[in-house]
Amino acid sequence: xxxxxxGHEVIAMIANADPLIKESELLKTIEREFPxxxxxxxxKENLTPKELIDFLEMANKLYFVNGFAKIRTENVCEN
Numbered sequence: 001x002x003x004x005x006x007g008h009e010v011i012a013m014i015a016n017a018d019p020l021i022k023e024s025e026l027l028k029t030i031e032r033e034f035p036x037x038x039x040x041x042x043x044k045e046n047l048t049p050k051e052l053i054d055f056l057e058m059a060n061k062l063y064f065v066n067g068f069a070k071i072r073t074e075n076v077c078e079n
Contacts, residue, residue, distance in 0.1 A: 020068040
């Protein structure tokens with residue numbers, strides 16, 4: 001059975017990554033860190049890792065600088 005985890009856990013992983021996660025490695029990193037997992041957010045449910053990445057980008061929470069994933073913490077809700 002798949003785990004269901006809030007996207008905030010992925011946001012925290014990206015925000016706290018040292019070294020930064022390369023854009024080209026982000027999907028693989030999420031799949032490795034959260035195997036057999038579907039994700040939810042405050043407004044979406046049953047997201048795949050790719051769908052979560054797309055949602056976070058669309059919501060202006062995730063962006064990329066020089067090929068590395070970054071989080072706009074000011075756009076992340078407190079839930």
